[in-house]
Amino acid sequence: MTDRAAVPATGRGLRWRARGRTLAVTAASMLLALLVGALLMIVSDPEVADKFRYFFGRPGDALSASWAKVSTTYWALLVGAVGSPTALAGTAGQAAPLICAGLGVGLAFRAGLFNIGAQGQAIWGAIFAAWVGFALHLPPVVHVVVAVLAGLVGGGLWGWIVGFLKAKTGANEVIVTIMMNYIASQSLAWLLLTPAFLRPGRIDPIAPPIDATAMFASLYGQFHVGFLLAVAAAAGVWWLLDRSTVGFAIRAVGANPHAAATAGMSVGRTTMITMTVAGLLAGLAGVQYALGPGADGVPTPLSLGLVGTVGFDAITVALLGRSRPLGIVFAGLLFGGLHSGGLAMQTFAGTPLTLSQVLQALIVLFVAAPDLVRTVLPFLRAPKQAVVGGAA
Amino acid sequence: MSDTQTVRPVEADQAVQLSYLEAPAARRARLSTGALLTILGVGFLILGVQVRGEARFALSTPFDPVQLPTIALPSTVTVLLCAVITLAVGVGYLTGRVPRGATSGLGALAAVAVFLGFVSWAAAGAAYPFPVGNQLAGTIALATPLVLGALGGVLCENSGVVNVAIEGQFLVAALTAATVGSVTGSITAALIGAAAAGVAMAALLALFSLRYLVDQVVLGVVLNLLATGVTGFLFDQLIQPNSGTLNNAPNMQSIRIPVLADIPLLGSVLFDQKILVYIAVASVIAVTFLLYRTRWGLRVRAVGEHPHAADTVGISVLAVRWQAVLLGGVFAGLGGAFFTIGSTGGFIKDITVGNGFIALAALIMGRWHPVRAALMAVFFGFITQLASQMQTLQTPMPSQFLLMLPYLATIIAVAGLIGRVRAPAADGVPYVK
Incomplete structure (x- = not known):
């Protein structure tokens, strides 16, 4: 799944061709996902499904009804994602946290670590950033900087714990991160009921709104400074991985920890650094939710579901982006578009928003199983391609 | 995971004892279990001193055909007792004085004490008895x-x-x-x-x-x-x-x-x-x-x-x-x-x-x-x-x-x-x- 898959390093031409095939598989995965999504829509819509009862009598009815249903839905999705400047801004706003958390998961993948814990790290990032946002009252620029830093500390700490446990005790990071997600959300549930977080005059778990000084400035609608921060983070991760010594150690440990240890790199230290940085990035995703303006122009106050399922979406983003910073930015934009377009789809085509989630899962499922895609679409099959299964 | 048990020199007139060498992982597990139990025990000691009132446990609901009594335990004594048991087992684990055959039994006893102590502390002075059923x-x-x-x-x-x-x-x-x-x-x-x-x-x-x-x-x-x-x-x-x-x-x-x-x-x-x-x-x-x-x-x-x-x-x-x-x-x-x-x-x-x-x-x-x-x-x-x-x-x-x-x-x-x-x-x- 990472860069070890199927790139024979024998010359530029071959590598570009392999890259082209990878892109083709990705595109085909999306197409297949849209097809399966369309099938699901047709089957589950009672009106359309009814017309299939007399399919053999009047096939035109059923087919035109299906076509109408599917085309309006996907058209609304497309228009809602990229159809207008406001839609584009909405897509960027949705993409920003996905990119950050996706980077956190992708970076860990490169070190051979599964960071299933981006959810918990994002929750802590949001908690810290939101608290600074509403509890401290600082001058304009300083406030937002302090809030971002606090969020990074929150996410980074939560990530560091995982790295520490993995490095010192060998605890499986998959299990530890899954469990820590739930500990983080229970912590949030508890904190929201404490006097420090409870909005005065309310008893339901919702925090006070953050100060305007701590908000990410909007550039156009939901397109805000946070998106630029996400792109900068992607550039930073690229630099870290491809240009720094630490990044070399991360990739070396990811490729073969035994060889890396033999070469004198400290696997434990690299693991801790990787998980801390991954936590920082996922924490930044939480910061985006806490400080970024929503559709109504102000940030959503901290509550139980503020970060949604960003941690799990991030895994799909990292997989689709093949754990590379640029790929993650594009994957984040695509899924951000699916999310923001999904809202338009729900409003204008009457198709539930949850279809976006189905499409997202299907795309990644197909991307993760290139052999399946090649079986369905044989013309994508490469001549004698050796595919090493799965990232370790 | 460096040091296993140090081997003491055997005195001349002392009977030679078969020594049991503990694996590093087992030792770490024993020490951390002991530390955890000790911390819990100390915590319960503090809670036990503070807690007031009776902890009542209702064994049956008013609708049951056979009525069992509602048990009332003095919370201070119960929590303190549980604290002492937890603490004793914890210290036993830490010092390695627990007989080898009794480790899991004593561990289970400590676990029961932890839960009983916790529930007694939580139920103490509550308006309703704790519904066991x-x-x-x-x-x-x-x-x-x-x-x-x-x-x-x-x-x-x-x-x-x-x-x-x-x-x-x-x-x-x-x-x-x-x-x-x-x-x-x-x-x-x-x-x-x-x-x-x-x-x-x-x-x-x-x-x-x-x-x-x-x-x-x-x-x-x-x-x-x-x-x-x-x-x-x-x-x-x-x-x-x-x-x-x-x-x-x-x-x-x-x-x-x-x-x-x-x-x-x-x-x-x-x-x-x-x-x-x-x-x-x-x-x-x-x-x-x-x-x-x-x-x-x-x-x-x-x-x-x-x-x-x-x-x-x-x-x-x-x-x-x-x-x-x-x-x-x-x-x-x-x-x-x-x-x-x-x-x-x-x-x-x-x-x-x-x-x-x-x-x-x-x-x-x-x-x-x-x-x-x-x-x-x-x-x-x-x-x-x-x-x-x-x-x-x-x-x-x-x-x-x-x-x-x-x-x-x-x-x-x-x-x-x-x-x-x-x-x-x-x-x-x-x-x-």
Whole structure:
């Protein structure tokens, strides 16, 4: 799944061709996902499904009804994602946290670590950033900087714990991160009921709104400074991985920890650094939710579901982006578009928003199983391609 | 992990004793268990000094035919006593003075003391007595899906396929049970439907992990997302608009076992239960027998521990893994059914709220063994029920901390701090000839 898959390093031409095939598989995965999504829509819509009862009598009815249903839905999705400047801004706003958390998961993948814990790290990032946002009252620029830093500390700490446990005790990071997600959300549930977080005059778990000084400035609608921060983070991760010594150690440990240890790199230290940085990035995703303006122009106050399922979406983003910073930015934009377009789809085509989630899962499922895609679409099959299964 | 026990020079007139050399991992586990118990003991000492009033435990509800007395314990004495026991065992562990045969027994005693102390502290001075029967009944209800889900995971993971998609299996099965139950009006049909749905999810897991070699952890996460998406979509699009016909399943009725159910307190909890509770108990026995007493079970464990060796003696690794994963799907599916037809009957989005991951935690804490995993599931059910009781008793302890306990315990366990957990050797490793 990472860069070890199927790139024979024998010359530029071959590598570009392999890259082209990878892109083709990705595109085909999306197409297949849209097809399966369309099938699901047709089957589950009672009106359309009814017309299939007399399919053999009047096939035109059923087919035109299906076509109408599917085309309006996907058209609304497309228009809602990229159809207008406001839609584009909405897509960027949705993409920003996905990119950050996706980077956190992708970076860990490169070190051979599964960071299933981006959810918990994002929750802590949001908690810290939101608290600074509403509890401290600082001058304009300083406030937002302090809030971002606090969020990074929150996410980074939560990530560091995982790295520490993995490095010192060998605890499986998959299990530890899954469990820590739930500990983080229970912590949030508890904190929201404490006097420090409870909005005065309310008893339901919702925090006070953050100060305007701590908000990410909007550039156009939901397109805000946070998106630029996400792109900068992607550039930073690229630099870290491809240009720094630490990044070399991360990739070396990811490729073969035994060889890396033999070469004198400290696997434990690299693991801790990787998980801390991954936590920082996922924490930044939480910061985006806490400080970024929503559709109504102000940030959503901290509550139980503020970060949604960003941690799990991030895994799909990292997989689709093949754990590379640029790929993650594009994957984040695509899924951000699916999310923001999904809202338009729900409003204008009457198709539930949850279809976006189905499409997202299907795309990644197909991307993760290139052999399946090649079986369905044989013309994508490469001549004698050796595919090493799965990232370790 | 550097120093083992230092060897003392033997005095000339001293009898030579056989020394027991402790493995570093065991030593670390002993020390951290001891430290944890000592900290808890000190904490209870402080709580015991502060606590006031009586802790009352109601053994029966006003509606029970046989009335048992309400037990009142002086909370200060009880909590202090529990503190002393916990502290003594903790110090014993720390200093290594606990006789080797008695470690687990004393550990269990300390665990009981911790719980009794905690509940006495929480119930002290509360307006209502602590309802013991309620606690036990809630434990069973919460534990049933966890037991079944953990069993599904046990089968899957013992054959070498990591299953983090129990949550997804639960969700799809819960939805299927609700719709099939609504359409047919039959509990049996709903259960069969749920099992089939669990198997369908398991088939996806097997297909992508065994045939297309997708990384199993990634796959599990994606399958969970897919299950959330598909059930959410079907619910929004199809089921909610037609909830009268599609989301109106009958509830499972309790089946009363005569005589046994008349035992006070425990009788109605254990022997007046829904069919799925009995199925869960039977499943634990069946899976244990299957895994450890049959040829097929040996093969499952062989392909999970050392697939190459199994292949060499002529076992088809992929076939056995397929069978184990699909059979695991049956149990996970039945567990999922409990969320709808086992409780309120209707499906809502994300009805399983992370229970699939608690089942996974139980599986890991139970060290991939069906009986231990089931006991862990019951323990987690107990804690979750205790947390909701705490909310109604309005204790100073936030219920969220109790709800964190299963996850925290799992982290402590996989970090090797208390005991060691070891997965089947080939768990998660795809087999390519």
